[in-house]
Every structure is written in C-alpha cells, then in structure tokens.
Amino acid sequence: MSLNKLEAILKQQLASIDAMGCAKRDEPVIRARVSGKNGFGPRYYLTGCGEEAFLRMNSNSYLGLDCHPDVVAAEAKAAEQLGTGPGAVRFISGSYQVHKDLEHNLATFHGREAAMIFSAAYAAMLAILPPLISEHTLIVSDALNHNCIINAIRLSRCAAKAVYGHLDMAELETILQDNRGKYQRVCVVTDGVFSMRGDYADLAQIKTLCERYDDDYEQGIISIVDDSHGVGVLGATGRGTEQVCAAKADILLATLGKAFGVNGGYIVSSQKVIDYLRETAALYIYSNPITAAEAAAATQALAVVDSSEGVEKLAKLHSLSARLRAGLIAAGFTVLSGQHAIVAVLIGDTQQTKTLVDKLFAHQILTTGLSYPVVPKGQEEIRLQVSADHTDKDIELLLSVISSN
Numbered sequence: 001m002s003l004n005k006l007e008a009i010l011k012q013q014l015a016s017i018d019a020m021g022c023a024k025r026d027e028p029v030i031r032a033r034v035s036g037k038n039g040f041g042p043r044y045y046l047t048g049c050g051e052e053a054f055l056r057m058n059s060n061s062y063l064g065l066d067c068h069p070d071v072v073a074a075e076a077k078a079a080e081q082l083g084t085g086p087g088a089v090r091f092i093s094g095s096y097q098v099h100k101d102l103e104h105n106l107a108t109f110h111g112r113e114a115a116m117i118f119s120a121a122y123a124a125m126l127a128i129l130p131p132l133i134s135e136h137t138l139i140v141s142d143a144l145n146h147n148c149i150i151n152a153i154r155l156s157r158c159a160a161k162a163v164y165g166h167l168d169m170a171e172l173e174t175i176l177q178d179n180r181g182k183y184q185r186v187c188v189v190t191d192g193v194f195s196m197r198g199d200y201a202d203l204a205q206i207k208t209l210c211e212r213y214d215d216d217y218e219q220g221i222i223s224i225v226d227d228s229h230g231v232g233v234l235g236a237t238g239r240g241t242e243q244v245c246a247a248k249a250d251i252l253l254a255t256l257g258k259a260f261g262v263n264g265g266y267i268v269s270s271q272k273v274i275d276y277l278r279e280t281a282a283l284y285i286y287s288n289p290i291t292a293a294e295a296a297a298a299t300q301a302l303a304v305v306d307s308s309e310g311v312e313k314l315a316k317l318h319s320l321s322a323r324l325r326a327g328l329i330a331a332g333f334t335v336l337s338g339q340h341a342i343v344a345v346l347i348g349d350t351q352q353t354k355t356l357v358d359k360l361f362a363h364q365i366l367t368t369g370l371s372y373p374v375v376p377k378g379q380e381e382i383r384l385q386v387s388a389d390h391t392d393k394d395i396e397l398l399l400s401v402i403s404s405n
C-alpha cells in the first residue's frame with residue numbers, strides 16, 4: 001500500500017488552500033508566558049520570535065481564568081490525587097466525583113435541573129443533536145451558526161433543514177408558519193454569541209416564536225443554544241446571552257474552554273433530557289470525558305465566576321471592551337456595535353486585513369484576520385478579543401499601533 005496517489009491529490013488541494021491565503025498549519029506557537037508588569041497585562045513569547053513579548057488580543061480566555069492561581073492549584077491538586085486521565089468512558093469506570101460535582105454546579109449556575117459534561121463543546125453538539133432529531137424533525141438554523149452545529153446537523157437524520165438569515169426573526173417565523181403540519185417536531189438551533197462578530201441571538205424572540213407555534217407540531221418545538229462565547233462574558237453575573245435576553249433555551253450548550261479557562265463542553269437542561277442523552281449521545285458514551293483534574297479546575301473557575309471577584313472581572317471586561325470600541329470608532333474604524341469582548345473591526349478586503357494583522361504582529365500584538373471563506377467576501381475583518389487580564393495600558397497600546405500610519 002502506498003500513499004503516492006493520495007499525496008499527489010492532497011498536494012494540489014494544499015496548494016489551493018495556500019493560494020487562498022487561509023492556511024492554518026503555520027500557526028504561531030506559544031513557548032512561554034509572563035505575568036503582567038508596569039501596568040501592562042501578561043505577555044507571551046513565541047517559538048521563533050526570540051525575546052519579543054507579545055500582547056495577546058486573540059484568546060478566548062475572556063476572564064483570564066486559565067492562569068488564575070486558584071484554578072491552576074485545583075487542577076494540580078486533583079491531578080496529583082487522581083492522575084492525569086479518566087482511564088475509561090463515564091459509564092465504564094471513568095466517572096469521578098469531581099465530574100458529578102461540576103455537573104451539579106453548572107446546572108445550579110444556569111438555573112436548570114441537570115447538566116452533562118463532554119470532552120469539548122464541539123463534541124457536545126455532535127453528541128446531542130442526532131439523538132434529539134428523528135426522520136420526522138425539521139431543523140431550523142441561523143445562517144451564521146458555528147461549524148459544530150453545521151456538522152451536527154449533517155450527522156442527524158432529519159426530515160429537512162431550513163436556514164434563516166442571520167438573526168432574521170421574521171424569516172424564522174415564516175419557516176415555523178409555513179411548515180405547520182409537515183413535521184412532527186422542530187428543533188431551532190442557534191449560537192448565543194456569534195464568534196465572528198460578537199453579536200447575539202434574540203433568545204426572547206426565539207422563545208416567543210417557539211411557544212407561538214409549538215401546538216402546530218405534534219411533538220413541539222425545542223430550542224438549542226450554543227453560548228460558548230456568551231457564558232462568562234455577557235451579563236452582569238456571566239450567565240451569557242440568556243441573561244442579557246432574560247430568556248432560557250430548552251437546552252443550553254457551552255464550553256469550559258473559553259471564559260472558564262479550562263477545557264471541555266457541557267449542556268444544561270431538564271433531568272429527563274439529560275437522562276435520555278446519557279443513554280443515547282455517542283460522544284458521551286463512547287469517548288472519554290475531560291480529566292478529573294480539568295473538572296476540578298472548571299469547578300473552581302465556575303466558583304470564581306459566581307463570586308464577587310467574578311463580577312468585578314466581568315465589569316472590568318465590559319469596561320475595557322467599551323473603551324476599545326470607542327477608541328477604534330474615534331480612530332475612524334468601522335466596528336460592529338455591541339457589548340461583547342469580541343470586537344470585530346470591519347476591513348472589507350483580504351489583503352488590507354492581512355496587512356493590518358501583519359503590522360500589529362510586527363508591533364508584538366497578536367490578532368486574528370478573518371477572510372473568505374471564514375466570513376463572506378466583503379466582510380473581511382480583524383477580530384480583537386479583550387480579556388479581563390488586559391489593562392487600560394494594553395488597550396491604549398493597541399489603539400496607538402492600529403491607528404498609526
């Protein structure tokens with residue numbers, strides 16, 4: 001057996017990815033981190049970049065909890081006591097008390113009966129959609145939903161899929177109206193916060209529409225919301241999109257790997273839904289959970305978020321994000337409005353986006369340029385992500401570099 005023929009094809013495909021300028025395999029590699037000093041936040045050293053220290057404006061660790069001493073200590077202590085891996089999937093012998101405690105605390109935090117953790121949020125979405133969707137189900141999805149939703153829908157044996165324009169509630173209503181009587185069940189699935197833009201779904205309106213048309217479908221309409229970028233970021237106490245919209249999804253899914261600063265994913269819902277998914281969700285049954293040490297770290301991170309320290313961190317995050325948005329607008333940039341720590345600077349051109357990202361990199365600032373096909377043509381952007389670990393001086397530095405000639 002030889003890879004020769006396959007490699008010839010892959011070589012061409014890699015060349016076309018390279019030509020589009022969206023190759024990912026030469027990513028920056030972090031080799032060290034130093035804590036903040038002189039009024040600046042933490043800095044990062046990259047492999048191959050000598051002693052240049054970088055400001056990281058493209059991390060999802062919105063509250064800086066990945067390096068919080070209590071979170072790090074909780075992980076280290078649990079690893080010492082329980083080891084580095086679960087040793088089995090949950091139902092065999094890989095279920096630890098810390099997994100159960102974390103699930104209990106996540107359910108309480110989100111005001112739900114029960115929770116269930118997975119190795120990642122992506123895995124959670126792939127795990128839960130197929131068992132909740134039958135050949136008599138219509139799936140309704142926002143046009144800008146995350147890739148995990150798109151692939152989870154592909155894995156599901158649904159009767160049909162309908163996509164509404166991004167945040168277009170009138171189109172969602174038309175879909176729910178027009179399909180009355182055609183399907184037994186409807187599953188409306190959306191991101192809470194959208195990762196490319198930092199805007200968020202109108203959960204109150206989605207909930208209203210689901211309730212309005214629920215009786216028109218024999219098995220009702222359920223809402224599933226992936227708020228991986230919203231939890232620990234939006235709302236005065238970090239409950240995410242649900243908090244700012246004052247509305248709850250039937251099933252809320254989120255990650256432990258962004259604001260919580262750890263790793264893994266979870267869902268919260270009713271006890272019945274969780275009981276059913278523990279019996280049917282393949283990526284839960286046949287794949288390892290997060291480690292006991294990660295579960296201990298996430299439990300500690302959740303305790304920080306749900307404390308006065310967490311509320312202070314959130315307030316700082318919101319204020320730094322507002323400061324950055326205002327500064328960019330004052331400097332003449334077009335910025336998507338909002339309150340999220342994702343600050344999307346619209347550039348509208350692939351080359352200009354790359355030039356600006358390169359310029360920021362040359363000044364030791366890490367940012368992410370998003371171009372087609374990740375975003376539609378004409379909507380190329382630089383995505384800046386604020387963290388509570390940043391300082392006013394970091395934001396001023398970024399603003400002065402980005403607006404310099």
Ligand SMILES: Cc1ncc(COP(=O)(O)O)c(C=O)c1O
Nearest residue numbers: 120121122146195228255257264
């Ligand atoms: C909306 C959304 N869902 C899920 C994920 C995946 O999260 P995880 O890394 O926990 O799989 C991401 C990460 O980028 C995301 O933005």
